[in-house]
Amino acid sequence: MAGTAAASYDEKWLQELLFRHPELILLDGIETGSGGVVPLCRELPIPRPGGNVFLDVLGVTRTGRLVLVECKLWRNPQARREVIAQIVEYAALLRSWSFGDLTARLKQKLGSTHANPIFAQAEKHWPDLDEADFVDGITNSLAHGDFALIIAGDGIRSDLHAVASHLNGQRAGLAKLSLLEIQLWSSGSGQTLIIPTIPLRTEVLQQRVIISETGMPLRLEEPTSSETGDVAETAIERTINPGQAERKALDRAFWQRFIEEVRFDHPDQAPARHGGANWVKMELPDPAGWLTAFRSSGAKEEIGLFLRLKGDDGRRLFDELATDLETLRSESDLPLFAQVRAEHPFEADLGVSKPRSAFADEDQQLLWLKDAANRFITMIRPRLSQFSETTA
Structure with missing residues (x-):
């Protein structure tokens, strides 16, 4: 001017x-x-x-x-x-x-x-x-x-x-x-x-167009899945405390509704699929593996989502996410938590949860989980793409 x-x-x-x-x-x-x-x-x-x-x-x-x-x-x-x-x-x-x-x-x-x-x-x-x-x-x-x-x-x-x-x-x-x-x-x-x-x-x-702040050239990475197999799934089972066996059929029906009804704004996101007895998984690029949606019962009845990060790459990603936690909360409009579970070997969670008593019925639980899952995926996927570029 x-x-x-x-x-x-x-x-x-x-x-x-x-x-x-x-x-x-x-x-x-x-x-x-x-x-x-x-x-x-x-x-x-x-x-x-x-x-x-x-x-x-x-x-x-x-x-x-x-x-x-x-x-x-x-x-x-x-x-x-x-x-x-x-x-x-x-x-x-x-x-x-x-x-x-x-x-x-x-x-x-x-x-x-x-x-x-x-x-x-x-x-x-x-x-x-x-x-x-x-x-x-x-x-x-x-x-x-x-x-x-x-x-x-x-x-x-x-x-x-x-x-x-x-x-x-x-x-x-x-x-x-x-x-x-x-x-x-x-x-x-x-x-x-x-x-x-x-x-x-x-x-x-x-x-x-420049290299990253760390001096690494940037290029696009194809998403892959990191954690597979019975050992990882058993660890997830222990985390969510799935409850009594007689409820498994009802729980599966609840998660089948989630799988059929959840919609993601991110077009690259694959559909959710059953993981175990009261949880489902949403595949994500490495080192995230997948986002878990769960309902726990017993002493601590909660519903929520968490991203489990492991190993050296998981530690580096977790450190970045934990540093930006307030930004992530604001961006997703979710009360996210970041928690280190173990140092050797490294294991940490980024997630959000609510007591099941906060909801009048299972329909309200389902509505919240669908909305929270979409917000979480929209927030996390660009960061996973960026992390993949800077560590390639």
């Missing part, structure tokens, strides 16, 4: 302006044939160790390439350099997500019930869009870190070009970094003229 009107506007205003008027982003001028950009959401929360960060604007092109926009007013040199570090970090974090991770997070952010909210938004702009090709494009954009990174501000200085050029030497997947200048002028009658421009040198700027 420049001119007489600049002082009366802030970064939130600029963020909102670009979201509501994506034609100002001038993506066709940056990448010929891109077809413009459709905005998906503002302030997208992206988890990282230490708490969430928030991307100003996330958009997508007709080909499924993701567009990341950060807005910054250039009031001091430090802010100019920090915004480059921010957008590069956000790109690195997003690169560890799958299409399912992104879909689930957008469903949560937008309050959408659509099976594919990204395609639903894009189809409004491009009615002839092919869903399968579009989804493949987004999947490839995430897997290869192939993003359009755009810094929008009120003035592009030479030092910004220098820092951006330095990023070309970084390793990992390619993404283009472009600089968008927003000039703002006010007339004597109170009208405001907004002029977006692309500094010439940004047409050739290119940065390689």
Whole structure:
């Protein structure tokens, strides 16, 4: 922004302006044939160790390439350099997500019930869009870190070009970094003229989406299951105290209803399946193995969910999750607990539980478990993807 009107506007205003008027982003001028950009959401929360960060604007092109926009007013040199570090970090974090991770997070952010909210938004702009090709494009954009990174501000200085050029030497997947200048002028009658421009040198700027904070190159990992077999299942049985044998048939019927009725916002999540006498499992990528949903009886009657983490990888993941526990609670809206069960060998749980007496009947128990399981899965899967990238 420049001119007489600049002082009366802030970064939130600029963020909102670009979201509501994506034609100002001038993506066709940056990448010929891109077809413009459709905005998906503002302030997208992206988890990282230490708490969430928030991307100003996330958009997508007709080909499924993701567009990341950060807005910054250039009031001091430090802010100019920090915004480059921010957008590069956000790109690195997003690169560890799958299409399912992104879909689930957008469903949560937008309050959408659509099976594919990204395609639903894009189809409004491009009615002839092919869903399968579009989804493949987004999947490839995430897997290869192939993003359009755009810094929008009120003035592009030479030092910004220098820092951006330095990023070309970084390793990992390619993404283009472009600089968008927003000039703002006010007339004597109170009208405001907004002029977006692309500094010439940004047409050739290119940065390689970075390695992680620990220096590890990022790449997408396929989810696998870690714990299998009778020994692990017996350990789960001991944890939940399944109760008397004569109740097993009724308990199984309860969990069969859970399996049939639970719905997950994360499209990569496989259906729940029976685990044992009063618990079910929901498969997750390593090192989590699975999320357990249970009902206990006897001296401590509870219902709940827990993620059991073991070994060296489990310890590292647990330490990250425990450090971010308040963020996880806020994000999932669940009163999560983090508990170390044993040090040698390491074993710890991240979970949530409630006394069975808090519910009037089994229908209420089922409603709570279905909702809590969906919230837990939506919260944990992006973090598992990110952990897999940084430990690969």
